[in-house]
Amino acid sequence: MKIPVIEDLKSIYPPDRLLLQSAQLAPYESDGLTCFRSKPAAVVLPETQKEVIKTVRWCYENSVPFSARGSGTSLSGGAIPVKNGLVIALNRLNRIVRIDPQERTITVESGVVNLKVSEAVLSHNLCYAPDPSSQPICTIGGNLAFNSGGAHCLKYGMTSNHVLGIKAVLPDGEVVQLGGQSLETVGPDLTGFYCGSEGLFGVALEVVLRLIPKPEFFRTMMVAYDAMEAAGNAVTRIVSSGLLPGALEIMDGLAITAAEAAVDAGYPKGAAAILIVELDGEKDAVESDFKRLKTLIEETAATTVKVAQNDAERIKIWKGRKSAFSAVGRLSSDFIVQDGVVPRARLGEALAEIDKLSKIYNLRVANVFHAGDGNLHPLILFDGREEGALHKAEELAGKIIKLCIRMGGSITGEHGVGLEKKAYLPEMFSAQDIRVMEHVRSRMDPKMISNSDKMIPGGEAPALVSQGLHPLEKQGILSRE
């Protein structure tokens, strides 16, 4: 579909904020799922909420598909433009509207970067808990759309647990206020309904976030094992002991090698797995839990135990984990970051299966995961220059996703369904479930213009990934770089 009256957008945007040239559009053609791209007809850079509202109304009147875009760090293709549609890029919608330390809330525009929220309330000794590894760049709008998580979501919950209110412009141009400033609301949880809607319900303009007291004290431990199973067993012990760490993360040997090469985090060379456990909260409570944790860890088959002695050492331990995705780029120019969930008790089994699949496909897989939540992030390494390598990697990624479903888990823990995983939605949900999703979506977006090719498969379920064209390419949704 071509934009019919592009000239109209010139009445909303000056030339430097209405991008039309091929070279200007290129950075917006893709997102964190870099192996695919799709050309938009134009990109607009609104600076005010009014401009966003006018733009969405214009799209509705002219039946022009659009996609909201934060920082484009989506790893499931959620921010890849609808072909020949409009991209509404929201990084300039970045005002902090109000801070209320008494109520422990902050109201921000949706283009505010996640880390800026905690920085803005630091002087009040408060912080914003959800901490995706991409937090220095990703936006609150993107976090909301994907219900993003992070290392500390084990204890504090996902984005949806921290959103109190949303002002949004729906796909038909209506502006709505969902929820508000308070935890206590009347009626159904409409903010919860909007969280995780992956850009299908228009554009979030302003978000009210809950803040928590900045943890007073931390105890951070890095524990190495010579077998992944031993690290998995340690997680089971910790969780079943009743301790609730702020974070409980595992990295495997390949991920450790990559992180060490990239940021020199001090992880032991040759370890098959490391476990990062962090306790946070009031000093006395943390110290008492730490005694219990040390005893538990001593009873496991740990080969190295390192406890951070100060903030610098704590940051160093986290630096390796937080940079793991990009660090894998040192081992392979191309890789897919997959995101799936298995029941925590079946983590060991899932990892053994992934290892088998990696051997069958002859592709290296590095594993980094939020062990406390059973949220796996297998990183599948391949050489994109080799004929068919991407398809092979996509096929392996699909097998891992199906494994998660078989084990009673989910096709996404925090990265969303986006474009990449919509072919697997019918594997997880019945046709009836999907019809309900379609029904809700068509009531929210009668013209199907809001990020319309994402999350919900249209019509018949597309074939699963196989050799040859990717299903999304077959549908004409994506084209190769």
Ligand SMILES: Cc1cc2nc3c(=O)[nH]c(=O)nc-3n(C[C@H](O)[C@H](O)[C@H](O)COP(=O)(O)OP(=O)(O)OC[C@H]3O[C@@H](n4cnc5c(N)ncnc54)[C@H](O)[C@@H]3O)c2cc1C
């Ligand atoms: C190195 C790296 C590490 C990562 N680590 C994590 C992690 O630990 N945890 C995690 O959960 N994710 C992680 N991610 C994935 C990604 O950062 C998150 O999904 C993030 O929330 C995306 O934010 P964004 O601003 O980049 O959104 P984009 O990628 O621009 O968009 C994501 C989705 O949100 C929609 N959207 C954006 N803004 C709005 C808005 N205002 N209103 C409505 N819809 C909107 C888009 O249409 C799209 O569907 C990581 C990504 C990278 C590259």
